[in-house]
Amino acid sequence: MVATETKVTEATPTSKAASKKLRDRNQILLARLGWRFTTPSLLVVGLVTIFPISFSVILSLSxxxxSGNGFSLGGFTFNNFSILxxxxxxxxxxxxxxxxxxVSVLVEVILGTMIxxxxxxxxxxxxxxxxxxxLPWSIITVISAELWQYIFQGSYGVMQQIFSAVGLGKPVFLGSPTPAIISMMIADIWKTTPFVAVIVLAGLVMLPGDVFEAxxxxxxxxxxxxxxITFPLLRPTIAIAVLFRILQAFGIFDLPFVLTGGGPGTSTTSLAILGYKAMFQNLQFGPGSAVAVSATGLVLIGCLSFLKVFKSQVNSGE
Incomplete structure (x- = not known):
């Protein structure tokens, strides 16, 4: 009886090592299988994301x-960024x-949290x-911009009719710089506030109820x-919403392109609109790429700074 127990005891370390080796082997096989499944999607992401960004950087530094056959790269230069x-x-x-x-992200976060x-x-x-x-979030931005353009139209727009009916005259919404900026913000806030509200609502549902009962x-x-209680616990969720909205708002293109065309003048010209005009209207590929690269770099720096500040606040709160 004692000899049998000794054999079992002596065999236990060997069996543990074998099971650990088997688990490690299974994890390696699962990792390889995961890479095989994700490789096609990673190639597509690299093709439509990494390659255009890399090529834009090359253009901005060249x-x-x-010419009649297209364009050629002459050599390395910082002149494009100097022009900017x-x-x-x-x-x-x-x-x-x-x-x-x-402004738009701040208003959307406040309204979205209240909703x-x-x-x-x-x-x-x-x-x-x-x-x-x-429903507003599901509408394509181009269609939403067309709807708001009809609402703010100077001669037959809905807002013109409402202002005339209440005796406020006929203000110009899209023909003056400040009203055009406000009109564009209203259209963006109307569309994207539901996105923030849904994210914050998901965070609210996950909060522990016993804390509020106490x-x-x-x-x-x-x-x-x-x-x-609520706001400190919601800070990670709100941070995610803010981060997504900063990425979207800083690269705004379709809304001003359809609603105002970047005007009147250049009053609603974003960095994306400026880069589009430089590359595709003025055929200035170097400066236009520099605009795109500068916008990408600023977004990256802003997001990393935001995440660093948020992480420090969360750690200090803990």
């Missing part, structure tokens, strides 16, 4: 010469894009309300609960 730095159009487009991103808090309290009918809420027992008001 002397691009146009000394260009008043690029500086205005940069300032406008940053201002537009900050999410309201929907989270609904005991019934949340499904139809979600479908109704996502706070209610302690006599905390709703306002105190929001700022002391």
């Amino acid at each position: 002397n691009v010469t146009l 730095i000394h260009s008043s159009e690029w500086r205005y487009a940069l300032a406008f894009t940053i201002f537009y991103t900050i 999410a808090l309201l929907m989270e309290r609904l005991s019934g009918g949340r499904g139809p309300m979600m479908a109704l809420l996502l 706070a209610a027992v302690d006599g905390c008001s709703g306002w105190v609960m929001f700022w002391k």
